[in-house]
Amino acid sequence: METEFTPWMSLAGGVLIGISAVLLMMFNGRIAGMTGIMTGIIPPFSTDWPWRIAFLAGAVIGPVVFLAAGGAIPYAVPVSLPLLALGGLIVGVGVYYGAGCTSGHGVCGMARLSPRSIAATITFMIFTGLTVYVVRHIAGI
């Protein structure tokens, strides 16, 4: 499935992600990493769960408000439900042990030049690329 090359929208989105990371650090002193934020509200809850819930609710509501205001969000899922569930399960295990994902390691950690985050990001980018190659071009799914 082809997707349109959208450098400006993607750049604008990236800058917004960056602004959110900077604001969360400036006001609350927190890393804007989805794995870390989310893990704190999966039972047993961490004691500082309220800000985490607020962040997650904001993250869900933001795009909904944008859509309601007439904005467009291109969205297509070329993956079957069983594979989505399998991928989700694997992602959950991986981000728990890797202690972070694209937002925590890939953006916040890399921006601080954290060696751990740089190592993690290089690793998951390579394995994601290899997996897509295997799924699409070897397994032919």
Next chain:
Amino acid sequence: MQKFIVSALVGAIFGLGIAISGMANPAKVLNFFDVAGSWDPSLIFVMGGALITTAIGYLVVFGARKKPVFDADFHLPINKTIDARLIGGSAVFGIGWGIAGFCPGGAIPALGFGGLAVIAFVGAMIIGIVLARSIDGLRHKPAKAF
């Protein structure tokens, strides 16, 4: 209360950024990695924009302030070791991301518009985290007890 309100507003900016960038769109994410097929390089611009903005912003914040506005400390990770746990976990995450096309930060903002696909992914991801944490807890309990 202030922290709560800031988190909600910042979460909304994050979610909007993710949604318009294409990170919440599995077709686009998978195409970014499909260099040998229907390649779409857009996500380089997401990464570039997010990284440059965050790097400059962090420098300014850490340079100008001793502590955050609404907290006593900056909560930065203290673990510095690059070990098998970090690399193995990241590799496993990459495999899952390559299968599904969703990562955690891409999936949560899609919950409001992404239908059953993203609900299935997020549900399974939460189960994965719970499973990993239980197994990890079992392994580390004896050490903690003594």
